[in-house]
Amino acid sequence: MPNGTTADSPSAAHIIADKIDREGPIALGDYMAIANNHYYASKDPLGEEGDFVTAPEISQMFGEIVGIWLVDLWLRKGSPSRCHYIELGPGRGTLASDALRSMAKFGCHPTVHFVETSPVLKAKQAELHPDAIWHDNIADLPDDGPLLIVANEFFDALPIEQFVSTANGWRRHLVARDRSKFIAVPSEETVEERIGSTTSGFPEGTILERSPVSVEMTGSLSNCIAKQGGTLLIIDYGYARPGTGSTLQAVKDHMPLSPFDSPGTSDLTAHVDFHTLANIARTRMLAVHGPAEQGQWLKSLGIDQRAETL
Known part of the structure; x- marks a missing residue:
């Protein structure tokens, strides 16, 4: 999650370059975290004047349907x-x-x-929700009742790690400097132990992605739900089953660009591994539904009828 920055703060590119100069190539997850922390802390990225548009900003119906889904579960549990x-x-x-x-x-x-x-987004949120309570992380969420948790296009911005298959084994993707540019390079050491025992047989050049931050967060939220009751609704794009290949991408001014161009000035995202997150919830004995296509989910909850009413 982002930390506050000021106009006098160094750019993300400067912070990353300095870190690489001092420590050598850094993990892709560290690169992504620094870039997105700076990005979200320094601007409102939403809307036509921003870099991308999300469904809630397009129509009130999206949020209304999310509310209907949540309140249905609340009613089923005795209100x-x-x-x-x-x-x-x-x-x-x-x-x-x-x-x-x-x-x-x-x-x-x-x-x-x-x-x-993000201080910029907090200010926007406070205009609509002056009585809300803000948290820097999930460690201090309330523990005295069911949690109705919504994560819309949140998990895709959490840092990922990438591993590439080489003739000498699996290696971790790192970010290095090539003069004034940032580039992805394989680590010198092999990292088979980091990615499990089911990675044999992949052709050379295959890329696997992992998101330890997403795994840890899903585990913590699942623990809370198992103890207190509630639900977690994740709305994002990603894998229904584990896949291969790089999904790391960047968008700026509603246009795609290289994730290694101007870090901290574009939104870095990667596909969400729903399969892994679902299995984490199951280990806490939670019921898992989906993933379902967003359009199908919205239609099943009556968005067509709501559109006719409006």
Whole structure:
């Protein structure tokens, strides 16, 4: 998650270059974390004037349907009087506003908690949700009631690691400097122990991705849900089954560019490994549903009928 920056703060490119000069090539996950921390802390990336648009900013129906889905689960569990709406990376707070409005129509009024550290986006969220409670991370989420957790296009921005198959074994992708440019290079040492025992037989040049940060976060959230009750709704693009190849990408001004160009000025993302995240939840004895295509999910919850009403 991003930390606050000021106009006098060094650029992400400068921070990364300095780190490489001092330590040698750095892990791809470290590169991605530094770049995205700086990016989200320094600007509002949403909308036509930003770099990308998310579904909640296009239509109120998206957030309303999320709210209907959450309140249905709340009703099925007997309408507990104490529950908490948690959103990870809530953008401008638009989705929460639309979802909470739908939930209120059924008598569900949860406390509102946002996991966000960008001062720019916090200010936007506070305009819509002055009574919200902000958290820098998930460690201090409320522990006195069910958690209704929403993560819309959040997990895709968490750091990943990449591993490439070579003639001498699996190696970790690192980020190095080539004069003024950043480039991906394989590590000198092999790292078979980092990626498990099911990686034999892949042709040379195959890339596998892992996101230890996503795994740790999903485990922690699953523990909370197993103890307190609740749900975690992840809306993102990614794998239904583990895949191969690099999915790391960058977008700036609504256009794709190399992830290694101007870090900290573009949004770096990678596909979410839903298969692995689901298995983590299952180890906590939680029920898992999906993944389902977003359009199919929205239609099953009545977005067509809502569009006709509007």
